[in-house]
Amino acid sequence: MPHSPQLKPQAFQALTPPDQYSAYADNFDLSMLPQDAGIPTTVYQYNAPQIKIECAWDCPTDNQQQQQQQQPAPAYASSGHQLIPPPAYPHSVYPSPQSSPLQTEFASFGGYGKLHGSYDCLNSPSPSLDASSIKQELHILPPSPPESNCETPSPRSACSESIKTEPLDSSDIESFIDLNALLQQQQQQTQSQPDTKADHQVLRECLEDTTFQKKHNLRPLALESFIGGLAEVRGDFEPVISLALEHAKREADAICMELQISQDPNAWTPSQVHAWLRSTLAQFKLPPAANLELKFSEDGAALALLSEEEFMRRLPESGSTLHAQLEIWKMAYADQPNSQSIQQQQQPGLDPWPPASYPMLNLDDFNGDSEDEEEMEVEAEVAPTPTPITAVTAAATPTSTPVKRTSGGRTGGGSHIHLWQFLKELLASPQVNGTAIRWIDRTKGIFKIEDSVRVAKLWGRRKNRPAMNYDKLSRSIRQYYKKGIMKKTERSQRLVYQFCHPYNQ
DNA sequence: CAAAAGGAAGGGC
């Protein structure tokens, strides 16, 4: 599968079919795009008790845009007042990894929705849009998303960069923030924007939801200030972002206490993973999943590596939300004072977060000894760093249950991930690993190893077994014949294997 | 010749 479109003005799609993008772009107010500063890379939408984090990142390629335009508009329409939890998005609507439900929801914030929409129209003739001028503005976009399943992680991307946290006094977090005063300050520095109140219906509906303000005793922002120009108020988001992040942490803390699990998803055992999944499903009022244990046999480290696509494949109705929520947990925990930025060296006594198993934050993968770029991508996709991880300490996560760390997927002794799980991870990212391993018949669980050396090498890296080769890997696969995890295909083919039910699910 | 198949021993957890 080629790279999926990264940006999707989902909320606007609900109103405008894709083939009307170019017409819609004519109404875009490009003056809203900031000229001198970056757009806030992360925005929380609050609708108690859930918090959604939104990230905007690199613009899609031309191919992605074309593909994006070919995709059908989502069937659902935003209710405006109830953005969260999101519906079970079809994967095509906000494909992993560059896109996420968070991201697409963010489009409903209006300013970004318009922004993204304009990108969709780069190839479309538009009297008011000049592609070159738009491209000039692309550099202001934030870096690639910090997402675990990012096939093409940008070396620039990092949670610590995406989530801007103000050094807020914790005692003030729940207290009053005078956004209007901030607004006035900014308005003095910027010219007023043309009135565009004739449109933006979805944006208006979204902004009229004052749940977040009420919850935190905030004065509702004037709607016209958003529609008039995002640039004027974008700076005011940062306290809100910090606030929302704090709230996300507290939510996580509460759930951790309730479920007796670590704040660090990477430290969860399979049973804790199930507990968290059930809790999150209930939290979002999603239908309880049958055979949850069967569908999610991973521990937390492996779970964190699953792509959104894989979540949705296992749980079409709720996989998207679960994956998004897990991303939030990662980000929230990444912002812990004792968590480490990827730019920083991990220090003893501190719980590194995001753990090295989260590929988007793994600079070692970019600076390592990978022979080629594609391999770095694959490595970043599926394999954590070989860097040993210090043990988690209770002091690092005071509210978390002391859980024996499984090294975020790997320590010197290798991770606990099973080979069949690893293979399915590779298979779940055909755009990255398609040259090494691919599905022959997805429904029957038949796959082919196209590059045995490469797959073996990746497996060896994942397990910290430098001497791994295909002979050994295939021996392990054959062990699965006895265990009923895999079976020989009906017509024996070289390098072709087949998962047994239910492992082919 | 590479891959498939499988026996056997051993290590890490």
Add this chain to the structure above:
DNA sequence: GCCCTTCCTTTTG
């Protein structure tokens, strides 16, 4: 005990 890993031999295409 499980899940590989390693080494080995034999068979197959």
